[in-house]
Amino acid sequence: MSLDSTEGNKFGNGIPGRPGNPIQLLEYVSSEDESFGKIVINDAALRIINNIREPVAIIAVVGSYRRGKSWFANVLHGRHDGFELGSKVEGCTRGIYMWDSPFIYEGKRVIVLDCEGIDDPNQEQAWAVKLFILCLIVSSTFIYNISGIVGRDDIGKLYLMTDLTKFIQPPTGYDFLPRLVVLLRDFQLEEPDDFRKYFIEKLNNVNEEIAKSIKNYFHDFNVFGLPHPGCNRSQLRDMENVATENLDKEFVDIVVTVVRSIYSNLNPKYIGSSTMTGMSFGKFLVDCVEKMNDPENSEQLSIPSEYETVIQYMSHKATDKCIEIYESGMNEEIRGRVPILWDEFDDIHNNYYNKAQEEFHNMIIGSSQQVIDFIDGFNVQIQKVKEKYVKINSEALHAYNHELAENLWKTHIKCRLNKENLFKDKAEFDAAEEAFRNDYQNQMMASPEAGAAITEFLDDNYSHALEILTELGTLKEEQANALRRLEEAQKESIKAQERVISLETAIKQGSLEGKQQAEKLERKMNDMAKNIENQKSQNEELKKQLLDQQRQMVEQQKVVAVEREKHMQRMMEREREAAAEREKIMQRIYEQEKESAARREALLLRQRGSGGGGGCQIL
Template sequence: MASETHMPGPVCLIENINGTLAVNPEALKILSAITQPLVVVAIVGLYRTGKSYLMNKLAGKSKGFSIGSTVQSHTKGIWMWCVPHPEKADHTLVLLDTEGLEDVEKGDKSNDTQIFALAILLSSTFVYNTMNKIDQTAIDLLHVVTELSNLLRAPSSTDLDKAEDAADMVSFYPDLVWTLRDFYLSLEADGQHITADEYLQNSLKLKPDTHQSHQNFNLPRRCIQKFFPIKKCFIFDLPTHRKKLAQLETLHDDELDPDFVQQVADFCYYIFHHSKTKTLSGGIKAKGPELESLVLTYVNAISSRNLPCMGNAVLALAQIKNSAAVQKAIAHYDQQMAQKVKLPTETLQELLDLHRAIEKEAIEIFTNSSFKDVDQKFQKELETLLKAKQDDFCKQNLEASSDHCSALLQNIFGSLEEDVKHGIYSKPGGHCLFLQKTEELKAKYYQEPRKGIQAEEALQKYLQSKKSLSDAVLQTDQALTARAKKMEEARLRAKAAEAEAQRLKMIRRQKQQMMEQRERQYQEQVRQIEMERARRLDEEKRALERKFQEEARQQQERVQAEMRRLQNELQQQQYNARPPDCILL
């Protein structure tokens, strides 16, 4: 069972045989049997700087990894020690101790780069062990190997490690723990005490990118910050008197400097509690078989790629990084131009403005990604490529405009050609109508957007190509017009004769109407006279009747008056005939 994995001591995982790296099958067998998630801690640094001592402490042992007491380097290749994780249940702690860098006995330093890169690629926590202080040499060394390990890793993807995006690539890299041995500086900045982490942070701080020297200064720091987002720094005092360093692994803690003992304890505590599980692409937690596959993959990649020795690494990295920076800038240019440029452009200036803006971005990307571009060789290469791409885009723009305008003209003027074929303009005045329709279609063509720089030239070429069509319409128009003129003259004469006949007919009709009118007027006069005579007779009759009536009324009034007079006389006579007494009464 994985929980029962027991290794009494480290074994060589990757052997360094005469400058050639080879995987130890026995170590792979141990590794493949581990079914627990792995926390992989690797340490790299100059030889004779106490790397193995720290790894033994992480294993909980005073002995295990070889601790040399002379100027001769002991550890060769990469040694592995798998122990139960002291803090994470059901996890295995894999400790990788590496061959010291810059061993004078090796002569050929090619393994330095390879072993350094392997330690970064295989670990989940990477311990960078340097002496005394953080300096530019240590930063450049870490930067170079980090870039080379990324280069090594990119084409060597396996089923466990492929199709990774940028976030995956960053998460793949281990946490960085920078250990400073025999530290002798004062942790102060601007007169204030600072922590070891702040010292590391200040050492990796960027300068404003206002000068080429600042860009060269910033490049390794930006790389380290990008690929090691989690960074920690520990400082270690001298363990004991230099004369006792030869017996370091046999000394008890009470024989060592108390500050050093505490510093080692703090280091181990951090590793145990903060080191993450080795994680592959897609969030896969690496177990023994997965780490075994990575070991084989990367060692095989190293064997086939023949990474340069440390002495030539900077030169090789500059070549690789700058070539990659050129490709990255060109890829950005191609991507942005593809997204932002819609051919054809309305004007050539529009295309040139877009090119210049994106060209500026591409050069900026190259500048930020380049490394030691001596004499701006690669930048000039980039500018040459960009100029060629500009010329190509101008050519494409010209062709796109020409093709688009040709298709547009055919689409707009196609109906005119069809009308000509069907004889719509084969009539007198047809040429005038043809020209009028042509102007309408030209106006429609001009209204179409984004025709490009060939718009006018394409139109003129098209109209010139259709001149024979216009001439044919004109000739037909002229022939039909002459014939129509004669027919029109005959029609006008016939129309004039018809008009004269109509006029004479109208005159006769008018005379007839006048005679009829006069007869009607005469009859009306006769009728009016008769009516007037009848009216007068009627009036005379009514006047006579009124006269008779008035005379009868007057006669009646006279009779009535006479009767009243006679009655009055009779009454008077009767009154006069009465006796006197009756009168008194």
């Protein structure tokens, strides 16, 4: 623990003071007809929770009223003051309060809940039961603060543990239950060797079923005996202003030991094999309260049902947020800059795709299979969004290259398609066409769209140019037809090359995205495996089953990724072979046309020679 504060009446002794003030999280509003009232959540407190990005650790301090419960909640913040302390007979805390500045401890954001005292004479019985159950469900550490005597009147609502399933439908095992810490206040007897054993024995004397239930439900619990603070009655009534040095040293030492033990064993709030962040915990809390408030609902809360609701909620929230991360980044980088080359486009996409993926993996929770399904669904969604930007850039690239082809055509070809500046012969036209193609090759924005743009442009203009040149006598009909055949072959070759380039890009991009996804998935699964290990489940067979399942899923995803890449490579090879074959066909057509042109030229020369020499014969 490293954070220190000068605010408030510090407890000191190595417990850091946490700045902030209490804020009410929940209050109970009684009904006029004496039926169960309504639990109301404070929106301001809920916003604080929802804004927490880290895993949350929820420490609920619960117990009998007027037993120093709120004071101990303050000490967890390293202070004597903070949560209001009462000096009257009736309890002071109403509802549940939390700190308005949850603090970081070992990567977890800690929320301490100071809960209304149970068994207050002015408290409705139904509310007392639901308060106990609610704190039990939402906390990751449940501190039960009771009298050190452990008599029938001191065990408070622990009797509810004898039939917990009456109020809660648990998931498999009891891993949803928090770590239990029992504080035996004003413990004046000789200290036993083992407080856990002592506590269970005392419970056995009062209620065997409670003792049995505690052992069955809480596989991880601890018991501490706190002696009397050692101060006089007036100081006890003013504990928020007392100085630590005025308290009994033994009491202070034990309090410090208890606080350190609580923090050294502090777990985050789990949901299956995932940790809850502020948003998922906030949703879980709201749903539990809504169920408790529903007059049509029985008293029982279904933990699996509530978990599933939270899991699906977080998936939707993660998808919406991460699509927004990707879209806002792409909008900023792409719009106003297109056209850009595809390598640059892919770099921009990969940057924001990676950021979106990172956040998505951090936000989603659930079982291994659910996590994989959510990731697959998110990838489908983000690819749809990507296609929007691909379309924008593709259209811009096509327009740029089409305009370039049009301008170069005007410069090299169109200006010579008239009687005043007509090409003299095919050779001159061929030279101009070659200059047109070379300039286009040098100035185009290299991409599949460049090939498509020039192909489309020549479809509209090349044949028309040949018609004009034939009509004006620059080309003979057979020469024009030969050029058309050659152009058609070139067009097919360009299309084949476009497909090869597109597939190469897709394979390269798919391989990169696949590796990123595999790395993030493996990291996510490793985190989930650690969470399973950390929960210290009683059901070791279930734990082993979950860990084995996660390992198998990671391996399956790796195999799927490898097979997908192999399939793409096979497609690539087929396209390359097809492109090479089309290139050969074009080359053969080109050679055939050259030979035909040469024969025609030779024939023409012989005919001219025969006509000029009178007696010469054509061999």
